[in-house]
Amino acid sequence: MPNELALIRRIATLARADAMDVRVGIGDDAAVLDLPRGEQLVAAVDTLVAGVHFPTDTALESVGWKALAVNVSDFAAMGAQPRWALSSLTLPNPDSALEITRGLLACARRHGIALVGGDTTRGPLAICVTLLGGVPRQCAVTRAGARVDDEIWIAGTLGDAAAGLACVEQRLQASPRDRARLVRALDKPTPPLALGIGLRGVAHSMIDVSDGVLADLGHVLRASSLGAIIDPLLLPASAVMRRVVPDPVAREALQCGGDDYTLLFTASARSAPRVTSIARQCGVRVTRIGKMQKQAGLWRGANGARPARIATSGFDHFAAPVSAPISGEPPG
Amino acid sequence: MPNELALIRRIATLARADAMDVRVGIGDDAAVLDLPRGEQLVAAVDTLVAGVHFPTDTALESVGWKALAVNVSDFAAMGAQPRWALSSLTLPNPDSALEITRGLLACARRHGIALVGGDTTRGPLAICVTLLGGVPRQCAVTRAGARVDDEIWIAGTLGDAAAGLACVEQRLQASPRDRARLVRALDKPTPPLALGIGLRGVAHSMIDVSDGVLADLGHVLRASSLGAIIDPLLLPASAVMRRVVPDPVAREALQCGGDDYTLLFTASARSAPRVTSIARQCGVRVTRIGKMQKQAGLWRGANGARPARIATSGFDHFAAPVSAPISGEPPG
Numbered sequence: 214m215p216n217e218l219a220l221i222r223r224i225a226t227l228a229r230a231d232a233m234d235v236r237v238g239i240g241d242d243a244a245v246l247d248l249p250r251g252e253q254l255v256a257a258v259d260t261l262v263a264g265v266h267f268p269t270d271t272a273l274e275s276v277g278w279k280a281l282a283v284n285v286s287d288f289a290a291m292g293a294q295p296r297w298a299l300s301s302l303t304l305p306n307p308d309s310a311l312e313i314t315r316g317l318l319a320c321a322r323r324h325g326i327a328l329v330g331g332d333t334t335r336g337p338l339a340i341c342v343t344l345l346g347g348v349p350r351q352c353a354v355t356r357a358g359a360r361v362d363d364e365i366w367i368a369g370t371l372g373d374a375a376a377g378l379a380c381v382e383q384r385l386q387a388s389p390r391d392r393a394r395l396v397r398a399l400d401k402p403t404p405p406l407a408l409g410i411g412l413r414g415v416a417h418s419m420i421d422v423s424d425g426v427l428a429d430l431g432h433v434l435r436a437s438s439l440g441a442i443i444d445p446l447l448l449p450a451s452a453v454m455r456r457v458v459p460d461p462v463a464r465e466a467l468q469c470g471g472d473d474y475t476l477l478f479t480a481s482a483r484s485a486p487r488v489t490s491i492a493r494q495c496g497v498r499v500t501r502i503g504k505m506q507k508q509a510g511l512w513r514g515a516n517g518a519r520p521a522r523i524a525t526s527g528f529d530h531f532a533a534p535v536s537a538p539i540s541g542e543p544p545g
Numbered sequence: 546m547p548n549e550l551a552l553i554r555r556i557a558t559l560a561r562a563d564a565m566d567v568r569v570g571i572g573d574d575a576a577v578l579d580l581p582r583g584e585q586l587v588a589a590v591d592t593l594v595a596g597v598h599f600p601t602d603t604a605l606e607s608v609g610w611k612a613l614a615v616n617v618s619d620f621a622a623m624g625a626q627p628r629w630a631l632s633s634l635t636l637p638n639p640d641s642a643l644e645i646t647r648g649l650l651a652c653a654r655r656h657g658i659a660l661v662g663g664d665t666t667r668g669p670l671a672i673c674v675t676l677l678g679g680v681p682r683q684c685a686v687t688r689a690g691a692r693v694d695d696e697i698w699i700a701g702t703l704g705d706a707a708a709g710l711a712c713v714e715q716r717l718q719a720s721p722r723d724r725a726r727l728v729r730a731l732d733k734p735t736p737p738l739a740l741g742i743g744l745r746g747v748a749h750s751m752i753d754v755s756d757g758v759l760a761d762l763g764h765v766l767r768a769s770s771l772g773a774i775i776d777p778l779l780l781p782a783s784a785v786m787r788r789v790v791p792d793p794v795a796r797e798a799l800q801c802g803g804d805d806y807t808l809l810f811t812a813s814a815r816s817a818p819r820v821t822s823i824a825r826q827c828g829v830r831v832t833r834i835g836k837m838q839k840q841a842g843l844w845r846g847a848n849g850a851r852p853a854r855i856a857t858s859g860f861d862h863f864a865a866p867v868s869a870p871i872s873g874e875p876p877g
Contacts, residue, residue: 236585237687240768242619242753243589243676245685248580253568256661257575258675260633262668287574301592301673329588336594341633341673343590344575353577355569421574436572 220307220333224314228328234296235329244329246297252347255295257287263338267400268381273309275400276340277316282402283423284344285324286474289409290421292354295324295346300331303339313340324406352413354478359418359437363479363505366416366488368405368497370451371426373398375470376458387457394453402474408499409476411491416478425471431511431525433479443503444515445469445523479505552639552665556646560660566628567661576661578629584679587627589619595670599732600713605641607732608672609648614734615755616676617656618806621741622753624686627656627678632663635671645672656738684745686810691750691769695811695837698820700737700829702783703758705730707802708790719789726785734806740831741808743823748810757803763843763857765811775835776847777801777855811837 225239237245248254261280263269281298288295300317302310310333317340321328326344377399379385380392387395404421412419418437422429426448434441446461448468458464480488485501492499503514514520557571569577580586593612595601613630620627632649634642642665649672653660658676709731711717712724719727736753744751750769752761758780766773778793780800790796812820817833824831835846846852 237623237685241687241689242622242751243587243625245623245625245680246586246588248586254578254580254586254677255575256578256629256631256675256677258631258633258662258673259664260635260666260668260673262635262666265667290574291569291577293575293577297588299588299590299675301590303592303594303671330590332591334592334594335597336592336671337669339635339668339671341590341592343588343631343675345586345588345677348577353569355573357573419574 220310223311227311227314227318235327238329239331244297244299246329246345248347251350253350253353255288255291255293255346255348255353256343257284258341258343259283259287260339260341271400273312274316277313278320278401280340280342281317281320281326281344282404283474284342285320285406286402286404286421286423288344288346289404289406289476290354290419291348292352292409292413292419293346293348294410295326295344297329297345298326299329299343301341302331302333303336304333305338307333309338317342354413354416354419356418356420356433356436359433359439359479359505360481361439361505361507362482363417364482364485364501365430365441365443365503365505366478366480367422367426367449367475367500367502368408368492369475370449370454370498371422371473371475372454372464372468372470373451374402374472375467376454378472379467385457391453391457395457399472402472404474405476405495405497408492408495408497411495412478415484415487415491416480419476419478422473422475422477423471425469426473426477427469427511427523427525428471429477433477434511434525437505440506440509440511441503442506442512442514442520445513446515447500447502449498449500552642555643559643559646559650567659570659570661571663576629576631578661578677580679583682585682585685587620587623587625587678587680587685588675589616590673590675591615591619592671592673603732605644606648609645610652610733612672612674613649613652613658613676614736615806616674617652617738618734618736618753618755620676620678621736621738621808622686622751623680624684624741624745624751625678625680626742627658627676629661629677630658631661631675633673634663634665635668636665637667637670639665641670649674686745686748686751688750688752688765688768691765691771691811691837692813693771693837693839694814695749696814696817696833697762697773697775697835697837698810698812699754699758699781699807699832699834700740700824701807702781702786702830703754703805703807704786704796704800704802705783706734706804707799708786710804711799717789723785723789727789731804734804736806737808737827737829740824740827740829743827744810747816747819747823748812751808751810754805754807754809755803757801758805758809759801759843759855759857760803761809765809766843766857769837772838772841772843773835774838774844774846774852777845778847779832779834781830781832
């Protein structure tokens with residue numbers, strides 16, 4: 214069992230932060246980093262706790278991947294470029310540190326991020342990742358910029374991760390292959406970072422979908438002091454999802470389940486061709502699900518039917534976990 | 546019991562980060578911050594876990610203070626100016642969040658730091674603080690710059706926090722007033738930040754004393770590829786410490802016990818008048834305890850006696866906790 218110092222050395226070797234902008238990396242009291250001229254500093258932090266944010270039997274490598282990915286998702290939602298990560302590992306025993314770090318570094322490589330610091334400590338399994346980077350001055354996209362009549366867009370699809378969790382918790386049946394894809398969406402989210410950066414100056418407001426799409430849209434409504442009307446039947450679903458849960462009503466609950474780590478953004482209707490063009494360049498599907506309006510609240514309004522107000526409640530980390538069975542149909 | 550969103554709002558209200566350089570603070574996906582021109586970004590992160598880094602019955606306000614203070618200590622050791630903090634709270638119940646945040650903000654105000662982000666989540670009590678700030682280009686003081694014949698200095702005194710822990714664990718007796726002072730050193734460390742910043746360009750190497758003075762000096766030796774000779778009898782002790790543990794040999798163990806959050810630095814002998822002058826301006830006592838040498842290893846060499854090699858083992862977060870009684874004399 215390596216001691217703490219030996220462990221930090223091994224992590225430093227794995228991380229090999231030889232990026233030009235890392236002046237002092239792992240191994241000193243703090244990291245010293247060069248931010249490019251004209252950029253504002255962007256910082257996000259998220260902690261994943263075993264049994265709360267991931268099932269306790271999740272592969273450690275996936276835990277490391279996801280801990281960084283959820284922060285990359287926050288950066289995507291600001292239109293910001295992530296550059297450096299610090300990871301603070303709390304571990305029952307130090308052996309898990311290297312496997313977690315390997316997963317984190319795999320995600321870091323995908324997004325061009327250097328691991329530049331952190332700490333390791335004893336305790337119940339948790340990982341706190343801080344992500345740092347930059348955005349050109351005045352270019353950050355916040356939740357607060359949505360305008361009346363903006364169209365509301367979703368990048369990618371919704372619900373695969375929630376369905377993956379339902380599979381893990383044996384509330385949902387799927388073929389081994391579909392199950393593997395859904396669980397992968399839960400364990401190894403891949404936020405559409407290039408799309409978030411590409412939407413600078415186009416999206417008026419943006420947020421990452423993590424608590425559940427209705428809850429996250431609710432954050433945009435509050436921050437922008439506006440309301441919205443959406444058609445939940447337009448929520449985008451993957452082919453796997455449509456196969457495993459063919460009933461649209463049963464699917465809707467999963468699609469609002471959170472842990473998607475994709476983007477919700479608003480843009481004016483005349484930007485629609487630009488939005489679809491940027492999305493195509495990034496290889497990401499984008500779907501309009503409704504529009505912003507002056508009238509407060511979130512409304513459901515499909516096919517000219519009378520709009521009905523819906524709740525924006527999503528995942529609350531302090532609420533008791535709900536594990537009700539889902540009335541999905543098993544695959545044929 | 547507030548839900549997560551209400552909690553974040555209350556924390557945001559407490560934090561009121563109205564600093565000019567905070568472009569986007571608490572409440573969005575990430576913080577956006579202005580770093581002054583010509584500065585390099587400095588980042589440190591540290592997690593405190595209940596029962597590992599602080600006794601489980603520590604006041605929550607002290608937990609918040611200490612979680613930030615240990616990071617300020619890292620900044621002091623780089624000669625860097627802290628500006629912004631992000632706090633990631635893991636809590637068995639959300640009620641503790643506000644008390645912890647109050648303590649963190651008290652420490653933040655003392656050092657001119659704005660709380661700009663973070664998250665709250667359910668789980669065993671732990672707090673992960675990320676501290677961000679700047680240092681003028683090329684001015685960061687690392688562990689690696691020590692030179693042969695540099696004098697080794699300690700800021701402040703050593704061992705009060707270790708004695709405080711010994712009091713809490715009932716391994717050490719002290720009068721109620723002395724006990725309160727020692728426990729305060731444990732719960733609410735006050736790192737000499739102004740001194741660390743003042744020593745830019747004067748100190749060749751610097752580290753914060755957190756794992757124990759010998760272990761931390763060991764880090765400097767390794768990073769600088771040098772050895773050192775010190776006289777442990779010169780380790781500075783507070784008046785309270787000398788009163789509670791009058792025997793110098795019994796005191797030495799406590800003085801190497803860690804959790805001091807003060808500075809160890811090296812500087813050339815001809816800088817000694819500048820060092821003492823800067824320290825006087827900062828209201829901090831500084832003490833020379835030895836010097837750097839070419840010969841590897843850490844050596845004890847008092848009063849011309851033959852030097853003896855000593856170990857640089859300090860606090861290892863993964864080693865089992867040692868709680869042996871201390872042979873201190875109770876106060877008269």
